[in-house]
Amino acid sequence: MKKIFLSVVVTTIAVATISFxxxxxxxxxxxxxxxxxxxxxxxxxxxxxxxxxSTIQGSNLQVYVDGxxxxxxxxxxxxxxxxxxxxxxxxxxxxxxxxxTGSFSQNPxxxxxxxxxxxxxxxxxxxxxxxxxxxxxxxxxINGVPLFNQYAAGRVALTxxxxxxxxxxxxxxxxxxxxYHVEPLYITLNKxxxxxxxFLLDGYPVYGPLENGKTLTSSDLDAYHGHTSATADYPNGxxxxxxxxDAPYINGTGFYGNPGTVTN
Ligand SMILES: [Zn+2]
Ligand SMILES: [Zn+2]
Numbered sequence: 001m002k003k004i005f006l007s008v009v010v011t012t013i014a015v016a017t018i019s020f021x022x023x024x025x026x027x028x029x030x031x032x033x034x035x036x037x038x039x040x041x042x043x044x045x046x047x048x049x050x051x052x053x054s055t056i057q058g059s060n061l062q063v064y065v066d067g068x069x070x071x072x073x074x075x076x077x078x079x080x081x082x083x084x085x086x087x088x089x090x091x092x093x094x095x096x097x098x099x100x101t102g103s104f105s106q107n108p109x110x111x112x113x114x115x116x117x118x119x120x121x122x123x124x125x126x127x128x129x130x131x132x133x134x135x136x137x138x139x140x141x142i143n144g145v146p147l148f149n150q151y152a153a154g155r156v157a158l159t160x161x162x163x164x165x166x167x168x169x170x171x172x173x174x175x176x177x178x179x180y181h182v183e184p185l186y187i188t189l190n191k192x193x194x195x196x197x198x199f200l201l202d203g204y205p206v207y208g209p210l211e212n213g214k215t216l217t218s219s220d221l222d223a224y225h226g227h228t229s230a231t232a233d234y235p236n237g238x239x240x241x242x243x244x245x246d247a248p249y250i251n252g253t254g255f256y257g258n259p260g261t262v263t264n
Pocket of ligand 2: 207211229240242
């Protein structure tokens with residue numbers, strides 16, 4: 001892990017105000033005094049999002065604020081070694097045969113670069129009626145790799161798929177889109193089992209299985225796979241998800257909050 005190729009770009013979108021009404025022609029380069037609309041047009045990036053980083057060269061991971069959203073752009077390449085880098089342009093440095101515990105059945109896919117754009121509400125809000133998580137990305141880990149839900153294609157349980165997870169808990173789908181359905185083991189190995197691991201699309205943070213010295217299971221959490229309490233990032237408390245070793249791993253029956261969007 002030699003260099004950190006993270007570029008955190010904090011843009012302050014100061015809604016281009018073309019002031020016809022006011023004939024004053026003073027063009028002061030004001031940074032914050034814009035917009036009568038009550039929305040936070042000059043919100044700075046919350047500190048917690050500065051934990052997003054990748055060590056893979058050319059990851060192009062970008063995190064910035066646009067209006068009421070945190071925008072995260074990522075190519076989705078895992079910043080750790082994987083058997084699924086075999087035969088790719090990154091193989092010389094990133095390929096590693098499976099060396100995890102348990103049996104492994106490599107799927108036929110290889111890792112490919114993506115063009116993810118996540119738009120996550122900067123201020124999470126509780127949904128009046130919960131939406132189910134989508135197939136495909138439902139969130140993003142702090143290394144720029146998408147988080148997927150507990151289902152395989154067709155919204156069936158992950159059964160045989162689990163054996164295709166590599167030593168760090170991820171695997172690529174057909175388009176080479178690498179992702180985690182379970183604990184991203186490279187992150188918890190390096191940051192700790194209680195670390196911030198990522199965010200779901202609704203903006204609520206996702207932590208590892210350990211909290212206050214206790215390893216949580218799904219039975220400690222609500223139907224969405226989270227709860228409200230203080231975290232290292234939010235000492236005053238916030239709703240957050242936990243990744244547990246038991247199913248449904250990351251999310252339960254849907255988003256606790258109102259989700260943003262993701263495109264690829
Ligand atoms: Zn999968
Ligand atoms: Zn917790």
